Amino acid sequence: MNPGSKALAEFVAEATEILDALGKDLLVLDERRGQEADPDLVNGIFRAAHSLKGLSGLFGQERISRLAHGTEELLDRLRLGKLRLDDTALDSLIEALDAFQALLAEAARGAESEPLTRRVEEMTARLAQLGSPPASAEEDPLDRLELDPQVRSVFTEYEEHRLRENVRRGVSLWRVRAAFDLSDFDKGLAELNARLKPLGEVISTLPSARPGGAHGIAFDLIFGAQTTTEQLEAGLQGTPAELSPLVVQPATHAAAQALVRAAEPVTAAALTRVDSPAAPAKKGGKKKGGRAASASTAAPAQQPLLPASTEGGESTSDGAVAPGDALVPVSASGLQASGGTPVTYLPGTGVAQRVRTVVTEAPGTSTVVASPVRPDGDTSLRSLTQTVRVDIGKLDGLINMVGELLLIKANLQRLAESARQDGAVALSKLFGQELARETRGLERKLEALQEGLLEARMVPVGQVFDKLARLVRRIAREAGKEIEFVIGGGEVELDKLIVEELSDPLMHLIRNAIDHGVESPEARLAAGKPRRAVVALRAEQKGNHVVIEVSDDGAGIDEQRVREVALTRGLITFAQAQEMSRRELLNLIFLPGFSTARSVSELSGRGVGLDVVKNNLGNLSGIIDVWSERGKGTAFHLTLPVTLAIIRALVVGVSGRTYAVPLNSVLEILSVQPRDIRTVERREVLDLRGQTLPFMRLARMFALPERPVNRYFVVVVGLAQERLGIAVDELHGQQDIVTKPLGGRLQSIRGISGATDLGNRRTVLVLDVAALLEEGMALERRRA
Amino acid sequence: MRVKVLIVEDSKASREYIAAMVEGVEGIEAVVTSSGFEALKLLPRHRFELIITDINMPDINGLELINFVKKNPNYRDVPLFIITTEGREQDRDRGLALGAAEYLVKPFEPGSLEELLRRYLKLP
Numbered sequence: 071m072n073p074g075s076k077a078l079a080e081f082v083a084e085a086t087e088i089l090d091a092l093g094k095d096l097l098v099l100d101e102r103r104g105q106e107a108d109p110d111l112v113n114g115i116f117r118a119a120h121s122l123k124g125l126s127g128l129f130g131q132e133r134i135s136r137l138a139h140g141t142e143e144l145l146d147r148l149r150l151g152k153l154r155l156d157d158t159a160l161d162s163l164i165e166a167l168d169a170f171q172a173l174l175a176e177a178a179r180g181a182e183s184e185p186l187t188r189r190v191e192e193m194t195a196r197l198a199q200l201g202s203p204p205a206s207a208e209e210d211p212l213d214r215l216e217l218d219p220q221v222r223s224v225f226t227e228y229e230e231h232r233l234r235e236n237v238r239r240g241v242s243l244w245r246v247r248a249a250f251d252l253s254d255f256d257k258g259l260a261e262l263n264a265r266l267k268p269l270g271e272v273i274s275t276l277p278s279a280r281p282g283g284a285h286g287i288a289f290d291l292i293f294g295a296q297t298t299t300e301q302l303e304a305g306l307q308g309t310p311a312e313l314s315p316l317v318v319q320p321a322t323h324a325a326a327q328a329l330v331r332a333a334e335p336v337t338a339a340a341l342t343r344v345d346s347p348a349a350p351a352k353k354g355g356k357k358k359g360g361r362a363a364s365a366s367t368a369a370p371a372q373q374p375l376l377p378a379s380t381e382g383g384e385s386t387s388d389g390a391v392a393p394g395d396a397l398v399p400v401s402a403s404g405l406q407a408s409g410g411t412p413v414t415y416l417p418g419t420g421v422a423q424r425v426r427t428v429v430t431e432a433p434g435t436s437t438v439v440a441s442p443v444r445p446d447g448d449t450s451l452r453s454l455t456q457t458v459r460v461d462i463g464k465l466d467g468l469i470n471m472v473g474e475l476l477l478i479k480a481n482l483q484r485l486a487e488s489a490r491q492d493g494a495v496a497l498s499k500l501f502g503q504e505l506a507r508e509t510r511g512l513e514r515k516l517e518a519l520q521e522g523l524l525e526a527r528m529v530p531v532g533q534v535f536d537k538l539a540r541l542v543r544r545i546a547r548e549a550g551k552e553i554e555f556v557i558g559g560g561e562v563e564l565d566k567l568i569v570e571e572l573s574d575p576l577m578h579l580i581r582n583a584i585d586h587g588v589e590s591p592e593a594r595l596a597a598g599k600p601r602r603a604v605v606a607l608r609a610e611q612k613g614n615h616v617v618i619e620v621s622d623d624g625a626g627i628d629e630q631r632v633r634e635v636a637l638t639r640g641l642i643t644f645a646q647a648q649e650m651s652r653r654e655l656l657n658l659i660f661l662p663g664f665s666t667a668r669s670v671s672e673l674s675g676r677g678v679g680l681d682v683v684k685n686n687l688g689n690l691s692g693i694i695d696v697w698s699e700r701g702k703g704t705a706f707h708l709t710l711p712v713t714l715a716i717i718r719a720l721v722v723g724v725s726g727r728t729y730a731v732p733l734n735s736v737l738e739i740l741s742v743q744p745r746d747i748r749t750v751e752r753r754e755v756l757d758l759r760g761q762t763l764p765f766m767r768l769a770r771m772f773a774l775p776e777r778p779v780n781r782y783f784v785v786v787v788g789l790a791q792e793r794l795g796i797a798v799d800e801l802h803g804q805q806d807i808v809t810k811p812l813g814g815r816l817q818s819i820r821g822i823s824g825a826t827d828l829g830n831r832r833t834v835l836v837l838d839v840a841a842l843l844e845e846g847m848a849l850e851r852r853r854a
Numbered sequence: 855m856r857v858k859v860l861i862v863e864d865s866k867a868s869r870e871y872i873a874a875m876v877e878g879v880e881g882i883e884a885v886v887t888s889s890g891f892e893a894l895k896l897l898p899r900h901r902f903e904l905i906i907t908d909i910n911m912p913d914i915n916g917l918e919l920i921n922f923v924k925k926n927p928n929y930r931d932v933p934l935f936i937i938t939t940e941g942r943e944q945d946r947d948r949g950l951a952l953g954a955a956e957y958l959v960k961p962f963e964p965g966s967l968e969e970l971l972r973r974y975l976k977l978p
Contacts, residue, residue, distance in 0.1 A: 125867045128961050223951060253895070256889075
């Protein structure tokens with residue numbers, strides 16, 4: 071295969087997907103630091119690193135491959151229990167993820183920078199040296215599990231390790247057998263897995279080599295149950311699953327002692343209970359006979375014995391799982407074992423010498439012992455490819471095409487209209503009607519196409535939230551703050567381009583919140599607040615806009631300090647400062663030149679490049695607003711359009727020129743007489759249902775000759791809390807537009823976001839509502 | 855008539871890379887799938903002359919697939935290649951013990967796979 075640009079694009083796309091999945095899983099691990107890691111999660115991360123290594127190797131991406139190799143090795147040791155997942159290991163993994171992202175970005179550009187190469191080499195070396203293996207137990211617990219060596223031979227090293235862990239913990243092990251139709255067994259299995267997952271760990275799924283009928287296939291799932299037998303049976307009600315316990319020999323006394331030391335208190339207690347009755351009878355019997363004898367003396371006295379059923383032999387005869395007498399299928403009603411009591415089963419054939427003990431957990435303790443923590447009973451089988459990736463370049467091409475189709479439609483419509491009205495003969499009138507009908511059809515199809523395309527561009531804003539969450543911990547640590555990071559509304563969707571562009575501004579705001587908004591733990595305690603500060607990131611859809619809130623429960627902004635700083639820096643005059651409301655004062659922090667590094671710490675730190683944040687958002691046709699209360703906290707609200715691609719616009723005329731106003735920010739249109747316009751504090755305003763509405767003449771704004779009119783149309787636009795009435799002369803109707811950016815020196819014109827073609831070969835300018843809202847206020851202020 | 859080779863590999867890019875290599879050999883048609891489950895479904899529907907499988911996959915692992923194929927009278931003679939990565943010797947050894955014919959260590963040269971394909975499929 072020729073590793074051309076197409077192959078590279080494919081590589082980047084798949085690697086990105088892998089890294090996204092990896093990042094998500096790491097985040098979960100990060101959030102649950104200190105708890106025992108979910109083995110599925112660690113294995114998922116291992117698999118991601120493994121895939122990345124294979125992938126980058128195939129595509130000759132050496133640096134990524136090397137680092138992936140180091141990461142995979144580390145994860146392998148972690149998932150095989152050879153290394154503990156401590157803070158150092160987790161931090162290294164998070165660091166590696168950052169490096170992968172940087173590497174991938176370079177790979178996509180075809181670049182290879184020296185500092186990054188060095189960083190990768192250094193990191194790889196560090197990963198290799200990380201941690202020392204924990205002391206290994208003298209006895210392999212797997213030896214205690216009676217399992218056909220044949221079955222064991224199809225386990226991967228990892229599956230074997232998981233099985234070993236489950237035996238070590240004294241979890242009851244089951245073989246769950248189920249037969250399905252060959253055509254849809256994966257659905258059946260997925261359902262079975264979904265039922266099993268909340269109850270424990272599916273260690274391995276073994277397809278039975280013996281065909282289950284002509285069109286059937288049977289599977290054996292090796293399952294470690296974290297619940298009582300009843301719960302397991304209840305959980306499997308209505309499924310074709312058949313349960314058989316796997317038999318585990320009790321640990322030898324010495325091994326049990328080691329376990330008591332190694333395992334968590336609850337598990338240890340459970341194991342001790344099993345072991346203690348046996349201990350006085352006989353110690354140290356390493357071989358089956360001795361141990362079995364001791365168990366059998368103790369077992370009848372304490373635990374209910376279960377008569378073996380006779381279906382045992384046949385279901386194990388195909389060789390997939392066939393330790394004959396070791397497996398005793400249990401019919402759904404056959405088990406009387408009460409939770410918390412170790413249950414002893416007597417197999418059908420082996421009689422008294424072959425008593426085996428299966429330890430079940432006490433019901434009340436299962437949540438403590440259970441290592442996998444599954445917060446929401448997530449049932450889906452995790453897949454690496456949850457999202458469909460579409461090359462943004464291709465999409466843009468399509469979007470442009472739609473824009474052109476829309477132009478054709480507009481032309482057609484015009485033709486049809488003129489043919490229908492001016493047609494001298496009946497035929498041409500008919501022709502016009504036909505044309506009009508076609509146009510309607512075309513329009514409907516185009517709308518559907520447009521909608522579909524726009525949808526394809528939409529991605530959940532959670533993608534960027536997750537990335538941010540990873541950084542929060544690090545920033546908090548650097549700043550010596552204790553932070554609880556709360557995320558909400560990650561499912562809200564936004565245009566891909568907007569989501570991509572959001573990460574920098576959001577990062578900035580979050581960093582500010584942690585560095586300066588939030589007080590130190592000591593200061594918080596002194597102020598009667600909890601030690602841990604809350605920094606929240608939430609998204610919410612509001613009509614055609616999405617509002618993202620970055621908030622903290624820190625000290626809030628001191629508006630008097632803002633005022634002083636703004637005065638000192640000459641950003642406002644004393645007279646202006648006198649007039650300003652608290653909200654206006656707070657908004658000064660967005661002015662360029664307001665913040666310097668020095669002012670930051672003085673001002674409970676707001677203002678680090680907030681003008682940059684504001685500009686970034688402005689480029690996305692969004693606006694930013696701040697709320698703050700002393701002692702309570704600060705919140706920034708970012709209001710963004712859902713998409714920038716195709717928008718519906720209101721076409722207006724001013725002084726003989728035509729402009730387009732994005733309809734998503736138009737709230738209403740009023741018709742007003744010149745006498746309705748009042749001047750309050752030297753600003754022109756309108757009264758709108760008892761509220762004062764700032765008013766702006768578009769002609770004045772663009773320095774066009776103003777024509778005397780006896781009525782204005784006022785287009786009321788709004789974003790977030792801001793409202794502005796824009797006076798225009800004429801309204802021409804609505805149209806879909808594709809905004810093209812203006813090039814060169816036209817780019818910096820305030821109030822214009824771009825240009826668009828209206829279809830009748832006329833190019834008009836598109837108003838930048840966010841900028842106008844600001845400009846309106848600023849203009850009035852300057853005039854004052 | 856081209857002979858069919860089944861490729862089971864969950865990484866899309868790897869899968870397509872291997873498929874491209876396999877299809878590059880004249881006389882072979884590659885059938886690809888991303889999961890062991892899909893492979894189980896495909897087996898009765900096609901007559902595969904050779905199977906190439908990854909070991910670490912999300913649903914059933916490659917070893918289980920090998921075991922299934924080798925235990926089943928309908929497929930037991932189909933040669934199996936496993937794709938492994940460096941460092942997974944235990945998995946590789948188990949695959950070979952279960953009856954896999956050859957193993958390939960990623961990343962591998964197109965030439966080595968082509969040679970093996972020709973040998974096992976008895977292509978000129």
